[in-house]
Amino acid sequence: MRSIPQNLRVICLYDGAGVENFDIHQIGEYLGQWFGADRVRIRPEFVRHHLRGQEQADQRKLKTVTEDLGKAHIKDPAKLVSKDKLDPEQFAQERKWLLEAVVNREAFYDGIALQQTYFELLADEETSLEFMHIVFTNRLIGTWDQSDRRYHARVSVYGWPSIISTTGIVEGPAKPREYYFGLMAGLDEEKVREELKGRFIDHGHPRLTEILKGYSMQAVFYHLFAEPFCEEPDCRLFNAHWQEQMIRAQLGTGAEFCRRHQKLVKKLADK
Numbered sequence: 001m002r003s004i005p006q007n008l009r010v011i012c013l014y015d016g017a018g019v020e021n022f023d024i025h026q027i028g029e030y031l032g033q034w035f036g037a038d039r040v041r042i043r044p045e046f047v048r049h050h051l052r053g054q055e056q057a058d059q060r061k062l063k064t065v066t067e068d069l070g071k072a073h074i075k076d077p078a079k080l081v082s083k084d085k086l087d088p089e090q091f092a093q094e095r096k097w098l099l100e101a102v103v104n105r106e107a108f109y110d111g112i113a114l115q116q117t118y119f120e121l122l123a124d125e126e127t128s129l130e131f132m133h134i135v136f137t138n139r140l141i142g143t144w145d146q147s148d149r150r151y152h153a154r155v156s157v158y159g160w161p162s163i164i165s166t167t168g169i170v171e172g173p174a175k176p177r178e179y180y181f182g183l184m185a186g187l188d189e190e191k192v193r194e195e196l197k198g199r200f201i202d203h204g205h206p207r208l209t210e211i212l213k214g215y216s217m218q219a220v221f222y223h224l225f226a227e228p229f230c231e232e233p234d235c236r237l238f239n240a241h242w243q244e245q246m247i248r249a250q251l252g253t254g255a256e257f258c259r260r261h262q263k264l265v266k267k268l269a270d271k
């Protein structure tokens with residue numbers, strides 16, 4: 001592992017999730033407790049912040065970002081997103097979602113294309129290693145998997161900026177096997193969900209913010225060490241593929257981190 005960089009000055013958190021039980025200020029306090037409250041800045045939704053609001057928005061930039069969001073929009077999970085120009089209807093829809101900040105759980109976006117779209121909006125002086133950006137969104141994001149040639153929903157895509165999806169918490173990690181078996185057997189979905197209560201996270205979960213603290217920490221680890229994950233299932237940096245793994249890593253009752261990461265986080269906190 002590389003030595004701890006000295007130069008992370010600012011952690012920007014973008015408040016774009018707009019969903020129940022998500023409190024960005026708690027995430028800010030949590031990161032502030034480790035890395036210093038003076039390093040953390042809470043900003044409005046990413047695009048609106050960087051376009052400086054709807055009224056003063058540079059119309060040309062707004063048009064480009066709307067077009068790029070539309071291109072990142074996955075219409076068919078078995079097909080890579082296309083670079084074709086949007087038709088006027090698609091354009092109008094993306095623009096509406098963007099400007100009205102609609103909670104948009106249905107639309108699915110290519111996480112890497114979304115990240116590139118966001119990166120283009122960052123001011124040059126904020127693209128250095130001194131700045132890190134964590135974008136919280138309710139848009140569902142996914143990445144393309146070459147092995148089965150389709151998009152898979154994800155909680156997060158780390159980089160510049162890092163994107164964390166509140167919808168991804170629900171749709172990314174797989175639910176217990178019984179859930180899928182139940183549906184295949186034709187059981188009533190509500191009944192199956194009720195039976196498996198506590199074993200997966202649903203929309204509006206009361207501890208959503210708590211879960212997102214761990215993903216925010218993964219984003220910081222990606223920024224500092226290019227390695228966001230840990231193999232210890234009780235560590236907040238565990239890369240959960242199943243809901244039950246996520247619940248164990250983020251809401252477990254033991255220590256927040258494995259011994260190695262606990263030590264490392266403490267060392268960072270002492271800086």
Ligand SMILES: [Zn+2]
Nearest residue numbers: 230235258261
């Ligand atoms: Zn760990």
